[in-house]
Amino acid sequence: MKDHPQNAPRVVFILALASVSIVLLSLFIGPVSIPAAKVVSGLIAGDDAIAVIIREIRLPRALAAWLAGACLGAAGAGLQGLLRNPLADPGVLGVSAAAALGAIMAIYFNLAALAFWATPIAAILFALAATVLLYALGAGRVSTARLILIGVGLSSFCGALISLAMNLAPNPFALSDLVNWLFGTVANRSIDDLALAAPFAGLGLALVLLSAPGLAALTLGEETAASLGANLARARAFVVIGAALLVGASVSVAGAIGFVGIVAPHLARAFAGQNPARILIPSALLGGIMLAGADIFIRILPFDQELKLGVAAALIGAPGFIWVAATSRRMTS
């Protein structure tokens, strides 16, 4: 793998083009077969059934899958840069588990029935609460190794509470709702769901991008980065809060989806080099492409029951995770 830092703008351009293409391609796929010409005309104008299917069912679904993947890719790339570890992921810090717990609680206590935004907002609030807790327990002061250990504990605790909620689920319908959030899906998403998540995603991405120079300096270790003039407390805060917002936004549109945060940055490094500042945007774009692609994949599978997006992501992503774990190495000399 040869590093061409000057290629980064070209990589971003190609990945952006691929993102638009895959979202457009996604509009042609669904249970109702629609001729290509009508897909295009339905996207642009009209209010017949076909235009409604394209604009209110397929487009939000495609954008939701892309947005969820982009958020996870950016969050993963940011956290990996901060922790200087290619296996770091929103899951590592317990933020994903907390966001899933938030969604589960909203469903379990029937808040979801009161307002459509209750579940996504609960996911985002729990992701932020997990971040506040991480801070209270020492993030920003303690070493990243300890931060990971705290995250593992937080993750396990949220997992236990999720199991408890499923254990105590009052009826099979509630349980199936819970499973939907836990497995992750973008079926039946509306533009409103996207509009709710987009500001959190945008703010999260901005915070992670602002920390980019600090992430580059961190390549040489925390003390050297500090001696170079990097503001590590600020970089840590921006990445951790930014990742919380991104994960909350992702869980709010797609439920809990794993492994994109690990695999997307790993692929981005193959295209854009390993400088952690330069792979943030490529990782976001690749994450979006991966999930939008996986969502196309599960819709063309000939199963009666549609495969859940999170399950498909894990089926592809878990071997990817093992591949990353087995082949990547940290360098210290």
Added chain:
Amino acid sequence: MTALLSLENIACRIDGAAILEDASLNAGAGEFIGLVGPNGAGKSTLLRVAAGLQKPTTGVCRIDGAPAMTLSPPERARRLSWLPQAREVAWAMTAREIVALGRFAWGAAQRENAEDAAAVTQALQEAGAAAFADRLAHTLSGGELARVHLARLLAGRTPIILADEPVAALDPAHQLSVMKLLRAKADEGRSVIAALHELPLAARYCTRMIILHKGRIAADGAPADVVTPAVLRDVFDVNANIDLVSDVLRIHLDPLG
């Protein structure tokens, strides 16, 4: 003349253990100070205090006369660069990208201007790393990587240069060239402090040597005055034969007893 760097009565306790006790020194322009002492004498901690990475328990560190605590991290980094003993490179970046991080405090991580690029190119050349500037860090040998880190240290063109064991793990030819380079930086008017274990090299190239012993400064002065059989016996537990041959100290060491 104000010292570029001055440490005043620094004491440092970490988890109750006294690492430094009442250490004071002034480093002026043109000085290449060799900081020597046995393992655990406090050399690295002294450099870390000077670099602002370790807060002293008592005492003040001044840079250009101003208390170091009043400088922002980038302000300090533009005056002082530090090479740690442990040299981590977490990601496989190119040698040039690593050296360019030495320009971080000038905003080079956001936008590298012509001055940054010139400083990086010059540092790569001075450190003898220009030949592998475009290679990825994990493909370099230990000695090549050490020169990349040295180039990163020089790329800031800072008035104060702190290096923790800059010649450890280098072959003799590269040890000599690194010491010569650091001396040249001092001769340019910078203030260089290097923690060293190589007494003959230190005595040959440093303009001044400071001997640390159990957290205290045991001796401070010109190499010929500081490196004496008595000091080496008391501090390092070795018997020394020292001759001055045409301005070069010849040091021969034997175990005590």
